[in-house]
Amino acid sequence: MAGFIDKLGRSYRAATVPVRFVMVNVAVFAVVRIVALVCLLFAVDAMPAIELLEMPSRLSRLVQQPWSIVSYMFLHYDVMHILFNMMWLYWFGAMFHQIFGTRRFVGLYLLGGIGGALLYVLAYNVLPLFSGTEGLLLGASASVLAIVAATAVRQPDYKIGLLFFGQISLKWIAIATLFIDVISISSSNAGGHIAHLGGALVGALFALADRRGTDITAWLNCAIDRVVNLTRRSPRVRIGGFRHTSGGKKPEPVNEQQQNAPRTTMHPADEAEMDEILKKIKLSGYSSLTAQEKKRLFEVSKR
Numbered sequence: 001m002a003g004f005i006d007k008l009g010r011s012y013r014a015a016t017v018p019v020r021f022v023m024v025n026v027a028v029f030a031v032v033r034i035v036a037l038v039c040l041l042f043a044v045d046a047m048p049a050i051e052l053l054e055m056p057s058r059l060s061r062l063v064q065q066p067w068s069i070v071s072y073m074f075l076h077y078d079v080m081h082i083l084f085n086m087m088w089l090y091w092f093g094a095m096f097h098q099i100f101g102t103r104r105f106v107g108l109y110l111l112g113g114i115g116g117a118l119l120y121v122l123a124y125n126v127l128p129l130f131s132g133t134e135g136l137l138l139g140a141s142a143s144v145l146a147i148v149a150a151t152a153v154r155q156p157d158y159k160i161g162l163l164f165f166g167q168i169s170l171k172w173i174a175i176a177t178l179f180i181d182v183i184s185i186s187s188s189n190a191g192g193h194i195a196h197l198g199g200a201l202v203g204a205l206f207a208l209a210d211r212r213g214t215d216i217t218a219w220l221n222c223a224i225d226r227v228v229n230l231t232r233r234s235p236r237v238r239i240g241g242f243r244h245t246s247g248g249k250k251p252e253p254v255n256e257q258q259q260n261a262p263r264t265t266m267h268p269a270d271e272a273e274m275d276e277i278l279k280k281i282k283l284s285g286y287s288s289l290t291a292q293e294k295k296r297l298f299e300v301s302k303r
Contacts, residue, residue: 028076069113089143118198
């Protein structure tokens with residue numbers, strides 16, 4: 001068992017960020033289903049505990065469990081639900097990651113989920129359709145559709161092969177998906193489909209803003225960085241030219257040349273090659289790259 005966990009840990013560390021998100025979603029799904037099974041065997045109702053991770057539509061309840069606006073987007077209970085979400089996240093996540101990079105993938109996954117959650121809550125508290133009802137939201141669909149929409153807006157004519165359909169442009173896949181969500185609002189899961197549209201809207205806005213050189217996920221990524229830095233065991237803080245640690249050690253002087261030196265580890269030749277590839281993407285789109293250029297872009301983005 002220890003060897004399996006160690007192997008799983010190595011696989012996680014070696015994986016790209018989209019694959020890591022798939023692994024986290026699957027791990028949460030497995031834990032939730034196992035806990036639910038154990039509770040069933042001992043005649044214990046597991047749903048109250050699971051609902052603490054789902055996002056409620058009622059504002060008074062949401063205030064009591066604010067973490068659910070994030071936890072819901074990693075939570076699945078139905079097998080088919082997680083299967084389709086993770087397939088889309090794996091395929092479109094890889095394309096998004098190659099185009100936009102790691103940090104913006106993390107930011108948009110979270111921001112898309114938040115956008116879907118906010119539209120979900122707004123719909124339940126404003127639209128007469130949901131008057132007198134309360135809903136609970138779970139699943140990565142809004143986050144996944146943010147990734148899908150952003151990729152489709154950035155590379156609308158890029159084609160992928162689909163079983164029974166052949167080569168289809170990303171724009172048509174995105175349009176068909178959104179159309180299905182719109183007409184499905186009349187179903188029993190109306191709130192869920194509205195949340196999907198909220199995620200897709202965030203993804204489209206992200207891609208359109210990126211064309212103008214604006215990253216709408218920057219503030220969220222900065223917030224994540226601050227949280228990560230606060231949770232480190234020995235955070236390092238520079239004050240007045242000295243580097244201090246939380247361990248109580250004597251501060252050591254900081255070399256000014258070292259402090260101001262560029263932090264890139266990319267070889268100059270690689271950097272020049274990446275500049276040419278990114279310039280080609282900007283002028284002609286990702287689909288204009290050769291197989292070798294796509295491979296190089298993927299290799300560098302993993303570093």
